[in-house]
Amino acid sequence: MSLVTAKNLSKTYITGEVGVEALKGLDFEIEPASFISFVGPSGSGKTTLLNLIGCLDKATEGELIVAGKRVSDLDRRQGADFRGSALGFIFQSFNLLPVLTAYENVEYPLVMIKNESKATRTEMVLKVLESVGMLDQKDKFPDQLSGGQKQRVAVARALVTQPKLVLADEPTANLDHATAKNVIQLMRAMRDEFGTTFVFSTHDPRVMHEAEVIHTLEDGRLTHTEQGSDRRGNHD
Amino acid sequence: MINIFKIAARNLLRYKRRTLLTSLLITVGVVMVILFSGLSGSFKQMMIGLITDATLAQMQIHKKGYVSSIDTSPLNLNLGPKAYGKVRDMLEKNPLVESYSPRIKLGAMLSNYKETTNIRLNAIKPDSEIKVCPALPDRITFRDRESGQGLINPGEIIIPDKLAKGLKIKQGDTVVLVAHNKEGSVNGLNFTVAGVIESVAGPQGKEGYIHIKDARDLLRIDKPEVTEVAIRTRDFNRIDMLYAEINSALAEYKNPKGNPMFEIHTWEALSPFYNIARMIDLMAMSMKIIMIAIVLISILNVMMMSVYERIREIGTIAAIGTAPGKIMGLFLAEGFSLGLISTLFANAIGVGAIYILNIHKITFSFGRTENLLLSPSVNFNELIWVSAIVLLVSIFATIQPAYKASKMEPVDALRHV
Known part of the structure; x- marks a missing residue:
């Protein structure tokens, strides 16, 4: 069963009296752990x-089903609960909370969303920080970390709640090529380690082919789908 | 909850200068209230103490109509023996009454054999009067008086200091008092000046004292009449209850025309200082309102700025699944913490300032009363009350910005630049 199913998915923004069609009738499926x-x-x-x-x-x-939920049916509170339990997010600008250390940023969803015990939190946070190679930097605040390190912490934060799906919007846009490639490879390694599905967007040709499946969007339409250079099997 | 406050504290420290300035503003407001309450409260208590413990007593019972003609000291409105007996019996039975003292009030002419002037006098039973006005002896300067000799003996007079100074009368001198009785006949008696009494502001504050037996001789009163009965309660905080009880008991007594025979007044109705006390309370309330405005505006301003500057952060925490209620809680905790820290600082500074004021004794004059020593004190109920106001206002001021943060759509907030 697909983790994400989109049927005839459309989105129109109304600005004043003008409607802008951002997505036009998209159909696609995303398999678990892809x-x-x-x-x-x-x-x-x-x-x-x-x-x-x-x-x-x-x-x-249109219709969009994510992790078995018809997301258009969720109200504000249900949406927040669903995001907290089933989804992880990685942002282009890292979006770490500047007043929290790397450890506390990763711990944040477990405290504020999952209400995990202190012992469980410590175990989960240390495990995921070790996986992303940031254990030795755990006590540093975001402004003491490089862009690549911040994004690693952001990946750890997205993974710590063990979501089914992690969404990364332009995760490498603010990184140099080498670091960008490292972050993508880290995400893929995390997919391999935790079995989490990763969906990322990019317009950077240097990293787009790191994906197993590449969907190309043009003017809100899905124009092309191809297999990437690094298919899952290649890493097993 | 602890984590919410930890994040709130970190966010406050993030904008150190702004937090410090806001906290300073609130602290100054609260310190002003604490200082004003401490000073004005001390002044008020001291003056009330002076009035109730050294002059008027806490309550007075008179024949109906006496207080409205008090300026003429009308002897025809004295309480006769029967009436006084009724009052005495009623007071003896009331457990809230600690003591009572009968007084005769009269006006007379005072002469030092060279000059003559008017004097208003309280004729008292010294033993009873000291129980009703325990601070009265503190106002009197005696010369060559041994302990145990009592406040005043028959044949003695205590003269107001201004009068003694004006007529150059010293303790030990002999003076003459001449008075009219209620029938209009004149009588005079010699008295020895036993002491000089310090003048204080308000009614009875500039009156002399003689023994009640001498007043009866001077006025040729055969029966044990009294002008007023001064009362002291066991608990000053329950004075209203005692007033109601006595008033109700006195209401049963009617004169032959069917009108009430007695009237009772607390010190509040007898002393003009009550209006000053009310004005002080009003000023203290005004200070509190100003403080509330300072806290409200400063915290509202800081929290609105805080929300506006952190829109993307709000979008991030909302996107990763933080419930709207918890986002609101984060900001409420921030406003509450700011109020709490400020009020704790203010309490410490306010208490310290009052302690310092107590070390450096403050004296002042009020009306004709000089060298009053002010002892400002910290009223802990007031501290708790002021702190509670600050905390409540802090939360109230944060509600709108916090609500706004919680209602932000994550997708819009994340787009914010």
């Missing part, structure tokens, strides 16, 4: 699509 990218130029609808999958926004038309 490593998927949505690519396309700026304004092609990548972020809008990830926002819909991430329950941050609602489709104008």
Whole structure:
């Protein structure tokens, strides 16, 4: 069974009296534990699509089922609960909380969303920080970390709640090529280690082919789907 | 909950200068209230103490109509033996009454054989009067008086200090008092000046004292009449209850025309200082309102800024699944913490300032009363009350910004630049 199913998915933004169609009738499926990218130029609808999958926004038309939930049926509170339990997010600008250390940033969803005990939190946070190679930097605040380190912490934060799906919107846009490639490889390694599905958007041709499946978006339409250079089997 | 407050504290420290300035503003407001309450409360208590313990007593019972004509000291409105007996019996039975003292009030002419002037006098039973006005002896300067000789003996007079100074009367001198009785006949008696009494503001504050037996001789009163009965309660905080009880008991007594025979007044009705005390309370309330405004505006401003500057952060925590209620809680904790820290600082500074004021004795004059020593004190109920106001206002001021943060759509907040 697919983790994400989209049927005739459309999104129109109304600005004043003008409607802008950001997504036009998308149909696709995402399998569990896959490593998927949505690519396309700026304004092609990548972020809008990830926002819909991430329950941050609602489709104008069509059907979207994520982890067995029809996300258009969820109200504000249910949406928050669903995001906290089933989804993880990685942002282009890392979006770490500046007043919390790396450890505390990763711990945040377990405290504020999952209400885990202190012992469980410590075990989970240390495990995931070790997996992303940031254990030795755990006591540093975000402004003491490099861009690549921040994104590693962001990956750890997205994974610590053991979500079914992690959505990463342009996760490498603010990183140099080497670091960007490292972050993508880290995400893929995490997929391999935890079995979590990763969906990321990018317009960077240097990293887009790191995905197993590449969906190309142009003007809100899904124009092309291809297999990436690094298919899951290649890493087993 | 601890984590919410930890994050709140970190966010407050993030904008150190802004937090410090806001906290300072609130602290100054609260310290002002604590200082004003301490000083004005001390002044009020001291003046009330002076009035109730050294002059008027806490309550007075008179024949109906006496207080409205008090300026003429009308002897025809004295309480006769029967009436006084009824009052005495009623007071003896009331457990809230600690003591009572009968007084005769009169006006007379005072002469030092060279000059003559008017004097208003309280004729008292010294043993009873000391129980009703225990601070009365503190106002009197005696010369060559041994302990155990009592407040005043028959044949003695205590003269107001201003009068003694004006007529150059010293303790030990002999003076003459001449008074009219209620029939209009005049009588005079010699008295020895036993002491000089310090003048204080308010009614009875500039009156002399003689023994009640001398007043009866001077006025040629055969029966044991009294002008007023001064009362002291066991618990000053229950004075209203005692007033109601006595008033109700006195209401049963009617004169032949069917009108009430007695009237009772607390010190509040007898002393003009009560209006000053009310004004002080009003000023203290005004200070509190100003403080509330300071706390409200400063915290509202800081929290609105805080929400506006952290829109992307709010979007992030909302996106990763933080419930709207918890986002609101984060900001409420921030506003509450700011109020709490400020009020704790303010309490410490306020208590310290009052302690310092007590070390450096403050004296002042009020009306004709000089060298009053002010002993400001910290009223802990007031501290708790002021702190509670600050905390409640802090929360109230944070509700709107916190609500706004909790209602933000994560997708819009994440787009914010």
